[in-house]
Structure formats: structure tokens, C-alpha cells
Amino acid sequence: MAENRFRVLPGFGLTMGFTLCYLSVLVLVPVGGLFLRTFSLSWADFWRLATTDRALAAYQLTFGASLAAAVINAVFGTLLAWVLVRYDFPGRRFIDALVDFPFALPTAVAGLTLANLFAENGWLGQFLVPLGIKGAFTPLGVVIALTFVGMPFVVRTLQPVLENLDRDVEEAAATLGAGRLRTFLSVIAPTLLPPVMTGFALAFARAIGEYGSIVFISGNLPMKTEIAPYLIVIRLEEYDYTGAMALAVVLLVISFALLAVINVLEQWANRFAK
């Protein structure tokens, strides 16, 4: 594995060995086991199990809601990061510290409290439901939960970039006559795009895997508010092991692909860094 090269620092064998052992026990063997199980299926069977109407509806919700949540996070996360870095206002430090809250809060608790907030008799639901905005037990609820769990990604990816952003460049645009909006669009935005994309992709990937918070808020209505991971659980409860595993393999493959995309994005983002 290692290139035949003179290594100055010691410890390659030990650390690499430990890393690989650990990864083998935790990732390679289990993932391999899962794939091996599905290999006992014929391709046609696998395809049938992985693409039932219900599964398709679940994928659609999982990816659609994840996409929607990631977009919301990209927009509002950028806004929040901008406001936190650029402006001084009462409560700024508090909000800044609180941005990590979705990382720290167990997702089950998040789902519980969000469902409670947006339910008909909840703090927000009592105002929103009469307006026809039903946050709990609808696809919107899934989007809300996913927005919550993915929120820190865009903000935290963007914040350091914004902090290190050269004010010079903005001032240069101003000296050349550009107004604020123009400066933002043609000078700042292009620099922010790669980190926003990275944050977006991370939030998206996280949303696809999310489970704990959604089961509390979505209502789990088949074909309507049932996400793919939940369908896996249901398949298990229906003793449909192969069906569950087919779905799991589909999600795994997509996760891999997404991570690959994120890696490419990160490299692209680094290209612009000086």
C-alpha cells in the first residue's frame, strides 16, 4: 500500500495498522456483510425490491426533502454566517454558540421538540396551522427536521471563509465604483460559492442519513411522509430482510457517491484558496 519512499517520521506501520483494523471491524466487515447478503439476490429481484412504488416514493421524499432542507440551509445559513461575522448586534455571541446546538442535541429530542412546536397546539403550530402551514406529520415536517439537523454545516463551513475574506477586495470594488450589491454579486459571491456548496453537500448528505428526528415529526405515512431509512425499519418489522437490505444497499451506494462528490467539491474549493 505504501509507496516505496524514505519516511522521516516514524509510526506509519502502527497508526496505519490500527486505522485499518479499526475500519475493518467497524466498516469493511459490516458493509461487506450487507453486500454479501444482497448478492444472494438475483439482479432482477434486487431491482424489484429496491424500486417498489413505496420505495420510490420514499427515495423521492428522502432526496426531495433533503434537497429542500439543504437549499434552505444554503440560503439562510449563508445569511446567518454573514450576519454573525459581519455585524455586531445584541445576542450575537449567544446565537453563534447556539449554531452548534443541532450537532449536540440528540436527534430524537430534536424530533420530539420540533413535532411539539409545529403541532396544532404547539407554540408555532397554533399560528401556522390556521394559515394552512402544517409543520408536523407532513412532508414539510420532514423538511423542517432536516433543516434543523443540517443547519450548522453551511454556517460553520462559511464562517471561517467569511472571517478570512479580504476586506481589501471589497474595498477595491468600491474604489472602482461598484455599489454594495454589485460588489456582493460579482466579487464576494464567487468566493463564497465553493464553501457554500461544500456546506450544502454536507447538509444534504447528513439529511439523507437522518432518522431519529424524522420518525417523531413525519407521521410516517406510506407513500406520503415515509423516508427511506424508515421504510428499511418497516421492511425489517415485516420480516422482509431482503427488502430491507436492498434498500440499505441503495442508500449505501448513494452515500458513497455523495461523499465522492463532496471530496471533489472540496478540492475545487481549495483550488481558489490562495
Place this chain on the structure above:
Amino acid sequence: MSIELRNITKQFGGVSAVNDVSFTVADGQLVALLGPSGCGKTTVLRMISGLEAPTAGDIFVRGKRVNDVPVQKRNIGFVFQGYALFRSMSVVDNIAFGLKIKRWPKAERAARVAELIELLDLNNLEQRLPHQLSGGQRQRVALARALAPKPDVLLLDEPFAAVDAKIRQELREMLVSLHHELNVTTIFVTHDQEEAMEVSNRIVIFDKGRLAQIGTPREVYEEPASEFVARFVGVMNVLDCEVRDGVARFGELEFQAHGTADGQRLRIGFRPYAVQVSNDLTAHRHRAVLRHTYFLGVLLRLELELPSGLIIRARMSKEEYARLNLAEGREVSLQIRQYRVLSREGESLPPEVSVTHSLSLSPGEGI
């Protein structure tokens, strides 16, 4: 009068970065704002550009008060220390940016960009992104971008600080020739006195937010208004002397001090080139031992130790050093041909230009 600053003060959170500064820059001049870092020179430049607003005082451009004119409307070209190129835009797009903002027609825009590419020798780099350029190239793009919309004033903030010594020299020459060619009023900030001397036709020196002196390079070097200016512009030997019997003394060195009372303290300075050294021990009044010789190229710097242990610095050409057959450890004789009284005890010497002439040289020993 192209630009005038009247009693400009700038405070950051109660601390004065610039304190009651007034000066004028005539049309077409190339002026350097010189001072150590943190002296307020960059803040002054930014206030002229409109990137910073003065806390008090007025700025006039062509006689018109521009305090309330936003940076976008001042028609200035600003070159930033770190280039501040737009990272996502090519060289051409960077240069054309200001023209686009000012809605130049496409054809004129292209022509102007081509002109600047030519002028700043950026051929074949048109489509590169900033991170694909060398430091010097980036600086030239920044210059081109600032010059493209034909600004009334070109402002440069430490324009050559971030490039290596050789490129810096080239860029300095380029700036001078550009200025000759375009004759645009140019103000640049630097902390490098050599650079200020070489490039500008007037130098404004700052010390801790206050104006220390304004003058031509020759003026500030030869007639420094204060000990600060004297020390900042070039090397100077400074001695803290006490007057006795009309003579200021420091160790065995003595200086004429007419019109001063006994017991008064004077600070007296002389430049290394004012120290005359001879290998003939009887040629001059003082004896000293050559302790160190530093080769700086054509010129050499010598450190001479007087019998009292006082060390003074002198300067001479390589040829003269060879002619005098000097070597470290050799005993020499020396005299100080020129010196200045930098300050007197009990007299505060305001740094305004007007006080320059009040510093008189001892008769017969003028510069």
C-alpha cells in the same frame, strides 16, 4: 490644488490614529506618505479614498469638499497592499471591472483594457486567474485595474511591500515612468525611506498619527525637522550632550553651542557621511579604533570606537577604504564635518514644517 487635507483627525474607539493633519498635494505630483507601521499613513490614504471617514476635519479635491462623497463617486484608483485582485476573475476581467461599473461601451472598454495590458506589459496573461500569476504580475494587474477608469488620483498602499527585492526595484521604476507618462496625481504609502526617496518628488512623514515633516527627498534628508525624521530617514549618530562654557560635550566630542546656557542638554546628530576618517593619525583631532567594517556594496559602513568607548558610525566608498589602507583594528583619526542640533531641553520643537529653519547649524559647519 489638487488635494487638500485640513485638520484631519481619525479616532478608532477613542484612540487617535491620525491627529490634526493638514497638507496639500499639487496636481500631477508623486507624493510618498512615509512612516513606521502604525503611524497613521495608511489611514490618511484611506480617508483620501473615501474608504474611511475622518472623525474631524475636511478633505478637498480640486477645491471641493468630498467628506460626504462615497468612495464609489470619488474617481480614484486604489492599489492595495495585498493586491486585492478578484480571485474568480481573469486578468482581463479584473482590469475591465471598473469600466463595466462605469458602463463604458464595449468597444471602448476592450480598447482601454488592451492599452493597459500593453502599458503594464501583461501580454499573454490576459486569461489567467490571479492565483496563476507571480507576485510582480499580480501587482501590475492591480495597477492596471486601478488605472483603467482614468482616475483623478492614484492611491497606492505599500504597493511594493509584498514582492521580493529585485521585482520591487523594477516596479518602482515602472511607477516612476508611468507617472511621467500619465501625469496622474499619485500618493503612495510606504515604510521604506529608500523607496520614498527614490520614487517620489515630495515626502510626507508621519510620526504617531501626526505630521512630522513635508519636503522634497533632499529636504527631509538634509534638513530633518526632528530627531524622529532624522533617524527615520537614513542613519544618524545621535548624542545626548550637556553644554558647558558654550560648548556641548559628549565624551571627548565637542560641538559649538552658541546661545545656550550652561547645564542645558542638547541632542546633537550627525550622519555617517559627515564623519571624515583618515589613516594619518595627526590629520584630525579625534582618534578612534576601527572595530567593524560592513560591506554594503559600493559603500562601506564603519564602526569606530573612541577612547572613551563611544561608538560612532561612518561611511565611505570602497575606493577610499582601499586608498586609506584600512583594516579592522587599525587606529585612525576622525572629525565631524557637519552636525545638527536636534532638540534642546525645555524647548518642545513642534514637527511642523515651519520650524525647520529655526534649527540653526553652528556657523561655519553648515551642511
Place this chain on the structure above:
Amino acid sequence: MAAIPKRQLTAGQRKSQRGTEESPFVKWLLITVALLFSLVFLLLPLVNVFAQAFAKGFTVYWDALKHPNTLSAMKLTLLVTAICVPLNVLFGLAAAWAITKFEFRGKSLLVTLIDLPFSVSPVVAGLMFVVLFGLQGYFGEWLADREIRIIFAVPGIVLATLFVTFPFVARELIPIMQAAGSDQEQSALTLGANGWQTFWYVTLPSVKMGLLYGTILCIARCVGEFGAVSVVSGHITGKTDTVPLHVEKLYNEYQGAAAFAVASILALGALLTLGLKTWLEWREAKLEGLGQQAEAEVRP
């Protein structure tokens, strides 16, 4: 420039600041939108947890917390955390060292593998271990014959939690160690330090902030993991219920207030975590500030 107290600006100054700052209207509009967003998605969910927890009074709250099932869930969660966090820290350090200090083929694949748990559904993670160790799985029969219980017992919960949490420390350390390069380590070697000393005295102190941050995130996730643990736990009351599972159970037992009471402990933990993190960052920023100050003083 932000340090100028805003009220000191005259009208004229404000006008000319327009060049590099947003107009007050735009600025406050943006702040308002951002605050509203964080109100709905950060503050309200947090406050709601506590409001619901105390909805039925302090007695219900306290009874829910001191119930033996709650206590045993807490004990289990702490045990799992105590096992997982040190292992993951060890892994994070080893992986970051191997990845950042050496060049080898397949590095980006390795990094992707380390990222995997971030996007794999925890349910899938749990399922993988069931496939391996469940009675119908590859090793199920063999393990059952030897009375070794993994699934529906602590080892299974530990494994599932490990899977979900192992990237946190590594992911924090890799970029930091990458940015730092190997110069420090190499100079330590030239000064005669051996590998272990180099790691202990040079590498570890320079990555300690990232290590702490990663550890904090790892702890938070260990305590809060739901999906993966739910699949492998077996939900035996008082035995294999972790705190989040216990919250779900209480919620399903019509004990909304009790569920939120236990949830409030988790939320409190989350807040403590955030407080600790903020404090560490603040301390670091202060040290950095000292450095910059010193640098400014050194300059001529």
C-alpha cells in the same frame, strides 16, 4: 473598523461609509431575518424542551429523572460513551497521523471511508451489525452457542455507536494536521526526540483544540445516538435502553412531560457541551490575540 461606536458617526460619515458597508436598513433587515431563522430553528426548539419538561410541575419532572429506568438508561449511556470516546480518540489520532504525515496510495479512499458514517443512515448501520451478529446473521449461531451476546446487549450498542461516531475526532484532526505540515515533527526529530516523544510533546499540543472539539462532538453524538442503537438494542426496559430510547419509550407511554424531562437532561448536556466549546474557543482566541499583539509590538 467595527470598533467605532456607531452613535459617534455623523451623518456625513455614515454616508461615506456606504461604500464598504451595507446601508443600515439592509443590515438590520438581514439581522432580523437571521434572528428569526435562528429563533425558529435554534432557540424555540431548545426552550420548548424545557417548557414541556416542566409543563406538569417540578414533581413530575423530578420523579421522571429519579425513576430507576431513567437512571439505568443514564448508566448505560454513560458506559457506552466511556467505551466509545477513548477508542474513537485513539482511532482519530492514529488515522490523522497516518493520513497527514505520510503519502500512500488509496489515501482518498481511506478518507472517504472515514467520512462514510456521516452520510450512512444510522438505521443501515444498525442493520449491518444485525446482519453480522444477529441470530440469522453470519456469526449469530456461533455466538449464541458460546453464550456471547452482541446484538441486543451492550456490545452491540457499543459497536453501533462506534460506527456512527468514529469519524468525529479524525475529521477534526486531519485538516489541522494537514495544515500544520510535518515541519514541527521533523525539527523535533533533529533535536533527538523519538517518535513517541515527538507525538507527545510536539504534535499533540499543537492539535489539542481540534482534538478537544472533535471529542466534544463525539461525546455529544455517543450520548444522543438513536437510529442505530434503536435497531440493535432490543428495548429491554432497564437493561438495554439508552437515554434517547428511554425518551421515546416514555413518550409512547403517554408520559409526555416525563419524556421531555429526560430529554431536557440531554438538552442540558448539549448546552453544557456548547458552553465548553465556546469557552475553549474564547480561550484560544485570547491566546491568539496575545500573539498578534506581541507581533505588532515586535514590528519596527
Place this chain on the structure above:
Amino acid sequence: MQLPPHLNKLLLLAALTLFTAGAATAKDIKLLNVSYDPTRELYQDFNVAFAKHWQTKTGDKVTVQQSHGGSGKQARSVIDGLEADVVTLALAYDIDAIAEKGRLLPKDWQSRLPHNSAPYTSTIVFLVRKGNPKGIKDWSDLVKRGVGIIPANPKTSGAARWTYLAAWGYALKQNNGDEARAREFVAKFYQNVPVFDTGARGATTTFIQRGIGDVLVGWENEAFLALKEQPKGGYELVVPSVSILAEPPVTFVDKVVKRRGTTDVAKGYLDYLYSDEGQEIAARNYYRPRSAAVAAKFADKFPKLQLFTIDEVFGGWQQATKAHFADGGHFDQIQRR
């Protein structure tokens, strides 16, 4: 390079904890009863009584641990190795699955105990909001437009399957056994469902705590419990004219009890369910007792209604599952529309 000794120890400790924590160490008997959601309260009471009974009878101290969840999910856990000595689930079908897929007990398990191994029964009733604003009296009112029904998901929940079959059985009876009309009725029924929960308990939570829907359709015992837990909550029980006799079965898991040596206590546990004490505890927890004597004692507690069994109408669980709940069965077809 050597790891420092303290690190070595730590690793060893972690490894040890990892692989020994699961091993049984207790001397006194521990029994695991894997049950479905609504029986939490029943078995909480029953376990205490049984422990007392067993100690007086044999001197052994028994601690019964409980695991609750959706019936299907619980069966799945047992199949995957959750070491249940006793399973007390909502459906015979789920225990069949344990026998079939897990091969943990014989297929004829149901004949091992009296009354089809169902020591208590229940039925499917309605719970409506205070004042019965939608005027619901019988099954036929549920398919009206604008009525929100909260049953659980028949794919995963035992109660939901009983509910489905009860609705179907009612429709058959109304339409003189016309399958097509029955299917039409049940289809309409499920069109009125806004939320599907996986378990009976989840459905109750949705109805009561989340305030969704107009009618909770589910276990009689669950409805009673909800009324008891929410005294001022404002709910009313509605008993339909006809419903199904739900028989939640119990049994011991042969392979597990054999390995763990708990056969006697597991059998004793189940037998005790059939005893008068057990029957009374069941009745107190709103399960209809099998014992005539106990039933008479609690007669006023359970509303009277016409009950049919699954065997009468559907020909048993296997048949019903195949026709209705298997992939592509009636339920799927109804859902797909």
C-alpha cells in the same frame, strides 16, 4: 514503538468490557418477556404478582424484564437473537414468524396452551373526542367524508391488523359476504387515514398527544387506558355493533429457555396468566379474561358487542395474512390506489 503501559491497559479494559458486558452473571432467575406496545401496564402488574407467586411456590427469586414495541418489530428482534424466554405478542402470525424464520419454537406452539394460547382477549373499539363531534356510532360512520381515522399500520402493527380485519368482517356482514363490496368499504376506510403509526401505542400518541384525527381505532384495552390516563382529556369510548375477537397469544421460546435453563419458570409464568389471579390482573388492565368466573366478576367493565373470530370469517391467520397483508395483497392494492 511501544504503547505506554496505561494505554495498553485502557485498550484491554475496553475490549474486555466490550465482550463480557453481555454475558449473564446473575444467580437469581431473570426472565425476559418480549411483548407488544399496549401490554406495558398489564405486565408491570403481572410481573410483580408472579414474582411473589413464584417465590412462595419454589423459593426462587424471579425478575421479569420487559421489552415492548410494535408486535412485528418485537418478533423480528427475537428472530435476530433477542433472548426472549417468553413472547406475548399481538398476533399469532408474529409468533408463527418466530417459529418459521427463527426456528426457535415448534410450529404447533399454539396448541400448547388453552384457548389457542391466548389467555386474554380484546377487541377493536373507537375512541372519539369529547362530545363525539362527528357523531360516530359504528363502522359505517368511519368511511364518511371528512372523518379522520387513526389506526396503526397493518403492515407492522398487530392492533392494526385486527382493526383491518374487523372493518372487513363488518363490511362482509353488512353486504352478505360480498368480497368486492367489503374491499370497497375497507378502501374507503383507509382513505380517511391521515397518519399511519407502526404500532398501536404510536397511534394512540398521535391521536391524543398530537391531536390528530377524529377517531382512534384500536385496542379496547388501549382505549380504556387512554381514558384512565387522561381523565380530563376529553375523550369518549364508542363501541361498534360488531367487532373482531382479538386473541393476543403467548408462548415460551423453546430454544432460549432450553439454553438458559428457564423452561420451568417460563411455563409457570404463562400458566399463571391462566390462573384466577392472572385473569384478574388482565381484567383490571382492560383485557377480557377467558375465565368465566373472572369474566362474570368484571362483567360491567366490558361493553357488550357482537364478536366474530378470525377463524370464522377469514379461515385463520395464515389465510388472512396471505390474502390481505402479504406484498401485493388486498391491503397493498387498496394503498396503491
